[in-house]
Amino acid sequence: MPLLGCIADDFTGATDLANTLVRGGMSAVQVIGVPDAPLPQADAVVIALKSRTAPVQQAVAESLAACEALLAEGARQIFFKYCSTFDSTDQGNIGPVADALVRRLDCGFALANPAFPTNGRTVYQGHLFVGAQLLNESGMQDHPLTPMRDANLVRVLGRQTDGAVGLVPFATVEQGASAIRRAMTVLKESGRRYAVVDAVTDTHLLAIGEAAEHHALITGGSGVAMGLPANFRRAGLLPERGDAAVLPPMRGHAVVLAGSCSRATLGQIGLARNHVPVLELDALALPDAAALAAQALEWAAGRLGETPLVIAASAPPDRVAALQARLGREAAGALVEQAMAAIAEGLVARGVGRLVVAGGETSGAVVARLGVKALRIGPEIDPGVPWTYAEPVGLHLALKSGNFGGRDFFLKAFGA
Ligand code: ADP
Numbered sequence: 001m002p003l004l005g006c007i008a009d010d011f012t013g014a015t016d017l018a019n020t021l022v023r024g025g026m027s028a029v030q031v032i033g034v035p036d037a038p039l040p041q042a043d044a045v046v047i048a049l050k051s052r053t054a055p056v057q058q059a060v061a062e063s064l065a066a067c068e069a070l071l072a073e074g075a076r077q078i079f080f081k082y083c084s085t086f087d088s089t090d091q092g093n094i095g096p097v098a099d100a101l102v103r104r105l106d107c108g109f110a111l112a113n114p115a116f117p118t119n120g121r122t123v124y125q126g127h128l129f130v131g132a133q134l135l136n137e138s139g140m141q142d143h144p145l146t147p148m149r150d151a152n153l154v155r156v157l158g159r160q161t162d163g164a165v166g167l168v169p170f171a172t173v174e175q176g177a178s179a180i181r182r183a184m185t186v187l188k189e190s191g192r193r194y195a196v197v198d199a200v201t202d203t204h205l206l207a208i209g210e211a212a213e214h215h216a217l218i219t220g221g222s223g224v225a226m227g228l229p230a231n232f233r234r235a236g237l238l239p240e241r242g243d244a245a246v247l248p249p250m251r252g253h254a255v256v257l258a259g260s261c262s263r264a265t266l267g268q269i270g271l272a273r274n275h276v277p278v279l280e281l282d283a284l285a286l287p288d289a290a291a292l293a294a295q296a297l298e299w300a301a302g303r304l305g306e307t308p309l310v311i312a313a314s315a316p317p318d319r320v321a322a323l324q325a326r327l328g329r330e331a332a333g334a335l336v337e338q339a340m341a342a343i344a345e346g347l348v349a350r351g352v353g354r355l356v357v358a359g360g361e362t363s364g365a366v367v368a369r370l371g372v373k374a375l376r377i378g379p380e381i382d383p384g385v386p387w388t389y390a391e392p393v394g395l396h397l398a399l400k401s402g403n404f405g406g407r408d409f410f411l412k413a414f415g416a
Contacts, residue, residue, distance in 0.1 A: 001041075001073060001074035001075075002039065002042060002043065002044055002045040002070065002073055002074070002075045003026070003043050003044065003075070003076050003077070003232050003237055003238065004021070004026065004043065004044040004045075004075065004076070004077050004079055004228060004232070005044075005045055005047075005067070005070025005071070005073070005075025005077070005078050005079070006018075006044060006045065006046040006047065006070075006078070006079040006080075006081055006225075007046075007047050007049065007063050007066045007067060007070070007078065007079070007080050007081065007097075007101075008046055008047065008048050008049065008081040008082075009049055009050075009051045009052040009059070009063075009080075009081065009082050009083070009093065009094075009097070010048070010049070010050060010051075010052045010083070011032070011048045011050065011360075011363075011364065012360060012401055013048075013052075013081055013082070013083060013222070014030050014046045014047070014048030014081065015030055015048075015375070015377070015384075015386070015388075015399065016222045016384060017046050017079070017081045017222040017225055018030045018044065018046045018375075018377045018386075019222075019377055019380065019384060019386050020222040020223075020225050020226060021043070021044045021046075021225055021228070021229065021244075021377075022244045022245050022377045022378075022386065023245075023380070024225075024226060024228070024229030024230075024244075025229050025233070025238060025239075025241065025242060025244050026042075026043035026044045026228075026229050026232070026238060026244055027042045027043045027044070027244040027246075027376075027377075028042050028043065028044040028045070028046060028244070028376075028377045029041075029042040029044075029045055029046070029374050029375065029376050029377065030046045030047075030048055030374065030375040030377065030388070031045060031046065031047045031048065031373065031374045032048055032367065032372060032373055032374065032375070033047075033048070033049065033050075034047065034049070034062055034065045034066050034069065035047065035066075035069050035373075037373070038073070039069060039070070039073045040374050040376070040391065042376070043232070043238060043244065045070060045073070045075070046081070047066040047069065047070065049062050049063065049066060051063060051093055051097065052082070052083065052087055052088075052093065052146070053087075053093075053145045053146065054093065056091055056092040056093055056096050059092060059093040059096065059097055060093075060096050060097055060100045063080070063097045063100060063101065064100055064101070064104060067101055067104055067105075068104075076237075077215065077216065077217075077218065077228075078101060078105060078216065078217050078218075079217075079218050079219075079220075079225060079228070080097060080098060080101055080110075080217065080218070080219040080220075081219075081220070081221065081222060081225075082094050082114065082219070082220070082221065083114065083221065084114045084115070084116040084119060084121040084221035084222070084223065085114070085121065085128070085130060085135060085138075085140050085148060086114045086128055086135070086148065086153060086156060087140075087143070087145075087146040087148070088146055088148075088156070088160060089146055089147075090159045090160060091160070092160055094112075094157065094160060094219070095157055095159070095160020095161035096160065096161070098110060098112070098161065098194070098217075098219050099161050099162070099163065099193075101217050101219075102163070102193060102217060105216040105217050106216075107215065107216035107217050108188065108193065109184070109187070109188040109192070109193060109194070109195070109215075110193070110194060110215065110217040110218060110219050111168075111184060111194070111195050111196075111197050111208065111212055111215065111218060111219065111220070111224075112153065112157055112165075112194050112195065112196050112197070112219050112220060113196070113197045113199055113205070113208060113219075113220040113221070113223070113224045114128065114153075114220055114221040114223075115128075115199035115200070115204070115205060115220075115221060115223050115224065116221050116222065116223040117199070117200065117201055117202055117205070117223065118202070118223075121221065121223070122199065122200045123153065123196065123197070123198050123199050123200070124170055124198055124200060125167070125169060125170065125198065126152055126153050126154040126167045126169075126196050126198070127151045127152055127153070128151050128153055129151070134151040135148050135150075135151040136148055136149050136150055136151045137151075153196045154166070154167050154196050157194055157196065161193065161194065163192070163193025163194060164191055164192045164193055164194075165192060165193070165194045165195070165196060166187040166190070166192035166194070166195050166196070167195065167196050167197075167198070168180055168183045168184060168187070168195050168196070168197040168198060169198055170198040170200065172198075173197060173198045173199060173204045173207065173208065174204075176207050177207045177208075177210035177211045178211075180197065180207055180208055180211035181211040183195070184197075184211065184212075194219075199223070199224070202223070202226060205223045205224050205226050205227055206226060206227040206230070207227070208224055208227060209224060209225070209226060209227015209228050209230065209231065210227050210230065210231065212224075212227075212228075212231075213231040213234075213235075245377065245378045245379040245380075245386070246378070247376060247378035247379075247387060247388075247389045247396065248389055250353065250354055250396055251353045251354075252351055252352055252353015252354055252395075252396075253304040253305065253309075253347075253350075253351055253352045253353065253354070254307075254308035254309070254352070254353075254354040254355075254356075254414045255300065255304075255308065255309045255310070255311060255347055255352050255354070255355055255356070256272070256308065256309070256310040256311070256312075256355075256356040256357075256358065256410045256413070257311050257312075257340050257343060257344060257347075257355065257356070257357050257358070257362070257366065258310065258311070258312035258313065258314045258357075258358040258359065258362075259312075259313050259314065259336055259337060259340045259357070259358065259359040259361070259362030259365075260314060260358045260359030260360075260362060260400075260401075260402030260403075261314045261315055261316070261317070261320050261402070262359075262402030262403045263403070264402060264403045264404065264405060264407075265314055265358045265359065265400075265402050265403075266314055266316065267407050268358070268405060268407055268408075268409050268410050269310060269312050269314060269410075270407075271407050271408060271410075271411070272310045272410045272411060273310075275411055276307050276308050276309065276310060276410075276411075277303050277307065277309050277310070278309075278310040278311075278312065279296060279299045279300070279309070279310070279311045279312070280312050280314075281295065281296060281311065281312065281313045281339070282315075283313055283315070283323055283332075283335060283336050283339070284315070284319055284322055284323045284326075287323065287326070287327060287335060288335075289335050289336075289338040289339040289342060290339075290342065292313070292336075292339040292343075293339050293342035293343045293346060296311050296339075296343045296346075297343060297346040297347070297350070299311075300347065300350070301350065304350060304351065304352065308354075308410070308411075308413075308414045310410060311343060313336045313339060313340060314358075320332070323335075333361065336362075337361055337362055337364075337365035338365065340357075340359075340362050340365060340366060341365040341366050341368070341369035341370075342369070344357070344366045344369060344370060345369050345370060348370065348393065348395060352395075353394075353395060353396060354395075354396045354414065355395060355396070355397050355398070356397075356398045356400065356409075356410060356413050356414075357397070357398070357399050357400065358400045358402060359400075359401075359402050360401045360402065363399040363400070363401075366399075367390075367397075367399070370390065370393050370395070371392075371393065372390040372391070372393055372395075372397070373391060373392060374390075374391045375388035375389070375390055375391075375397065375399075376388060376389040376391065378396075381398055381405070381409065381412055381413045382404065382405040382406055382409055382412065383404075384401075384404055385398060385399075385400050385401075385404050385405055385409075386398070387413070398413055
């Protein structure tokens, strides 16, 4: 029975939240999409949707279906996770999804807090900052799908809901959990459906988490989830200290698949070249997914063994631009993603048990091809990137957004 049931509006956000909870001592599983089977066992289950920019109706329907699945398994508290930059438009989807969850849980009230001080996201007097900039001057005002042109979250959320939105200001948050709890009660009793809560430091987030101990619904970024494991511990539902990041023992051959062309990934490939065999696929010379996959699998066949291998489609910007000019941007991306997915499938069939995938879109393609339904979250390799155990495939998988990780990430992942 999960203690905490989470609904995340995108895939990497879900991993981020699950990882935060594991570091707090809760075991966590990330489920991909609305589940069609019983949920895996864990202290926290995070259902990863792709609802951030989906049509409003669809986002609401999928979020409610996820909520239903979590409640059916006995989840004691529901967490609606969105981006720390509050990615949304005046139509949604944060407000409409939260409204539907408030109604379903019949709780009448929820706090809203996207702050993530470690990554520079703070909320002061209801205004969201990215580093030293207001949200609407941070570059987010030009986001292609969710341009954020107002930093005042009380107004932003207010435009997305027919409920009233209040604020628990910095001065109250500074006073700690009891003061925050009292302020939220006053707002709820005065008819507010939501309270945006200021938070500038992790200490604030921990106090907010404590104040929300008995809330049926919490909405926010992964930061505000930091305070939740302590609530379950205080209630005697979670052991005092235990390692929540335990995965089945690692086995099988080890491979890195890199489909990201981000600077960090190019650097990681560069360093790996000095230590392990690296195959650089040339999608420009061989623009055919099946042929690229065949080439990679043939190369790997004689080399799978003690040392990890790296297979990279990654290329510097001029080569990427050349392939895009020839095929079009979408087709170029899809070609490489399909090649990497086919390689992953072939590698697993050949006994690979530990796979690192570099690139967000690339990871999505690999996970879909392998039929992964859930990821059990294990120990972190680098901040924000944990080892996971993919079910029902039975594979250790690390999914890395292109720009994440230090230069030695690939070597570190395999302890090489
Ligand atoms: P990141 O996390 O760095 O954004 P993604 O995997 O999300 O990485 O995106 C990288 C995109 O670039 C994918 O669509 C991938 O297929 C594509 N790609 C990878 N290698 C090449 C290449 N050599 N030429 C063109 N596109 C490429």
